[in-house]
Amino acid sequence: MDKGLKVLNKSPFQKLTAVASALALLSGCSYKNITGQEVKAEVLKQKTNEQKSQKGGEDSPKPNIVYIVLDDSGFSDIGSYGSEVKTPNLDWLAANGLRYNNSHVTPVCSPTRASLLTGRNPHDIGMSTVANFDMGPEYENKRGRIYPEAGTIAEVLSENSYNNYALGKWHLSPSHQVTPAGPYENWPLGKGFDRFYGFLEDSGDQYRPELIQDNSPVDVPKKENYHFSEDIVDRANQYVTDQASVNPEKPFFLYLSFGAQHQPVQVPKKYIDMYKGVYDKGWDKIREERFNKQKQLGIIPKDTKLPGLNPGVKPWDQLTNDEKKAFIRFQETYAGFLTHTDEQIGRFIDKLRSVGELENTMIVFLSDNGTSSMGKNTGSINHTLPYNDVPEKLEDVVKHIDDIGSERAGAESPTGWAQVSNTPFKFYKATTFEAGIHTPLIVYYPKVIKDKGAIRNQYVHVSDITPTVYDVLGIDIPKEIKGVKQMELQGQSFSDSLRSAKSSGKETQYFENNGQRAIYHDGWKALTLHKKGDPYEKDVWQLYHVAEDFSESNDLAAKYPEKVKEMQKLWEKEARKYGVFPMTDIAGEGFLTIPKDSIRARNTFTFYPGMSRLSESASPFIINRSYSITVPIERDSASDDGVLVALGGYESGYTLFIKNNKLVYEYNMGNAVYRIESKENVPVGKSAIRFEFRKSESNKGIGSLYINGQKVGEGEISKTHQYKIAFEGLDIGKDTLYPVSTDYQNKGIFEFSGEIEKVVYELN
Known part of the structure; x- marks a missing residue:
């Protein structure tokens, strides 16, 4: 036995030979019956099993996969990427995983999310811009949906024995399809997920969101100090607990997509108070401190230059006291929001740990684009x-x-603080400068990653993440999903970089968003800052050697004109390959594009009492047009009052209601409220209530109230919304979530106490 035990320092072949010999002696068998060929086969089997174990193969538990996505959070926002913001849980992931400092996404959210979930470029799968904009069949690359030929990771993993959960922001269905009656094929459950809990549009209120559970709208939980980020993590933890308790042998994929840090930035006051005094020094100093910390951490190269302030951003010492006071509060709130989000991520990590699944889970964290300039x-x-x-x-x-x-x-x-979030880059989200497309990426997977806390420099694109997961799992995408032939993956796996810092990154990647273009190739990048309405051929291209100029500080276009031409040709080639054409440079006008197959293409709508809230994006399209709203009602007494129709909330919207026997219409522009009240009382019994808006000029007109065909009130509405009325949907017979009018803000949902027969919209 002594000989059989002394094998620890021998090769696998020698180990198996010695063990086989010892076992043969113990059993009374002759070792000569075990051939060298058989031992070699056993060694090969052992190596194969080790590889399967690393990839979560058949001979080891398949790993769970988790994607955690932040919204509109810049490259420098979390602590391990240079920030002073407290993000201990994300920093723990970074310390126990890998940080990628050269990871890229698309300039806006929906294309990034589509690319992430499918492993393909967004234009080629119908999502070249935000899902709010469905440009119709003439623009196959702008349909606001993921084409079925591009199966999601949830659909693929469903065929590999995974349960699939999505929580938080979706924003991958055409906004006009966000209705309580569907169509549902572009909702999460139509894209391979078994459960969904969150909101479907681009943003949601953190305190009173428009919630969807699976395929149904649901009320906000009646919970003291409710917050959406906490709610989705509560649900995520419930899903994990249920699976670990009832079906522990089955792996899961969980997509945890926060509304943070997208507007509206909302968080309990105690988190804001954590940062009292931190930002009094102003954005110039904070940006410089982040820049220096990034160098110390090795997140950016030592020779990186810090660009000057973006156009329109004043140096801090030139601001007035009022500006400083307000801007400090904004950044305290933003930082508190991020710390609160990190706290929720920590709760989710703790849940994985408590049910014994953390070590068997691959977690991928990223932000969907850089920080926004919408705050101006x-x-x-x-x-x-x-x-x-x-x-x-x-x-x-x-x-x-x-x-x-x-x-x-x-x-x-x-914007001054937005530029700080995007340190060390210039400009913002929606551009193809690095500030718009260069965000953090953390990968945690202890079964494979051995050099914990390391930084990887490989060029990575969001389309590469899901192919990397498939590679780690050792699975191929099916040729068909639900009878639809699948297109090839376009992302490139970077799984080798999980084990080695020396592996190569992606060589070429194009970018385009509403006319903003860029191409990366082998350390070089060319881009345009397109001016809306200009011919694309007149765009001026800039050139950066980003392998040596991390922050795009030195435009080399004049020095290397031939290189610019070469990069332009390469962009054109990639654009044609991946369906970028036809291009548009739309912005807010995208809200005004109504395809023929949209519910909003109708000119007549009839709604009945009891209808679930209808999203603003699917509501009757009254913007910049004449229309009428007719409501046949019955009142048993003069005390019957309440809301007949309401869309929106305290920020903006419109409402038609009866109070104190008067019929009232209010249009809340956001910075002005237009109120029209009837001169006559609303009669008891049956009556026909009618509001008419007659457009007089662009986004302007006359509103009139009628009772039984008689005009009882009129007023000018001198300014209406040109793109989007509100972020809260249409209610019939009540006003849920936030009240449009302060006139009934203390009356709850102010449900109409009489009877409504129906509500009819007629649009010219």
Whole structure:
């Protein structure tokens, strides 16, 4: 036996030979019956099993896969990427996993999410811009949906014995399909997920979101101090607990997509108070401190240059006291929001640990694009206004400074702080500069990653993440899903980099968003800063050697004109290959494009009492047109009152209601409220209530109230929304979530106590 035990330092072949010999002696058998060929086969089997174990293969438990996505959070926002913001749980993931410092996404959210979940480029699968914009069949690359030829990771893993859960923001169905009656094929359950809990559009209120569970709208839980980020993690933890308890042998894929850090920036006051005094020094100093910390951490090269302030951003010492006061509060709130989000991520990690699944889980963390400039130079306290290109006044911001972070403000930080989030880069989300597309990426998978806390420099694109997961799992995508032939993956696996810092990264990647273009190739990058309305052929191309100029500080286009031409040709080649054409440079106008197959293409709508809330994006399209709303009602007494129709909330919207026997219509622009009240009482018994809007000029007109065909009130509405009315949907017979009118803000949902026969919209 002594000989049989002394094998620890021998080769696998020698180990197996010695063990086989010892076993033969113990059993009384002759070792000569075990051939060298058989031993070699056993060694090969052992190596194969080890490889399967590393990839979560048949001979080891398949790993769980988790994607954690932040929204509109910049490259420098979390602690392990240079920030002063407290993010201990994300920093723990980084310390026990890998940080990628050269990872890229698309410039806006929906294309990034589509690319992430499918492993393909967004244009080729119908999602070249945000899902709010469905340009119709003439623009196959802008349908606001993922084509069935591009199966999601949930659909693929469903065929490999995984349960699939999605929580949080979706934003991958055409917004006009966000209705309580579907169609559902582009909702999460139609894309391979077994469960969904969250919201379907681009943003959601953190305190009173428009919630969907699976395929049904649900009420906000009646919970004290409710917050959406906490809610989705509660649900995620429930899903994990249920699976670990009942079906522990089955792996899961969980997509945890926070509304944070997208506007509205809302978080309990105690998190804002954590940062009192931190930002008093201003954005110039904070940006410089982050830049220096990034160098110390090795997140950016030592020779990186810090570009100057973006156009329109003033140096901190040139701001007024009121500006400084307001802007400090914005950043305290943003930082508190991120710390709160990190806390929820920590709760989820703790749940994985408590049920024994953390070590068998691969976690991928990223942000979907850089930080937004929608707050403009003043910051925003009403996020409907920037969506409609309506400037906000500093005095209004200062007046409501204590509301920032609360349910009374749809807040977003000013551009000076947005540039800080995107340190060390210039510009913002929606551009193809690095600030728009270069975000953090953390990968945690202890079964494979051995050099914990290391930084990887390989060029990575969001389309590469899911192919990497498939590679780790050792699975191929099916040739067909639900009878639809599948297109090839376009992303490139970077699984080798999980084990080795020396592996290569992606060589070429194109970018395009609403006319903004870029191409990366072998350490070089060319891009345009397209001006809306200009011919694309007149765009001026810039050139950066990003392998040596991390922050795009030195435009080399004039020095290397032939290189610019070469990169332009390469962009054109990649664009044609991946369905970028036809291009558009739409912005807010995308909200006005109504395809023929959309519910909003109708000119007549009939709604009945009891209908679930209908999203604003699928509601009757009244923007910049004449229309009428007719409501046959019956009142048993003069005390019957309440809301007949309401769309929106305190930020903006419109409402038609009866109070104190008077019929009232209010249109809340966000910075002005137009009110029309009837001169006559609403009669008891049956009556026909009618509101008419007659357009007089662009986004302007006359509103009139009628009772039984008689005009009882009239007024001018001198300004209406040009792109989007509100971020809260249409209610019939009540006003749920936030009240449109302060006139009934203390009356709850102010449900109409009489009877409504129906509500009829007629649009010209």
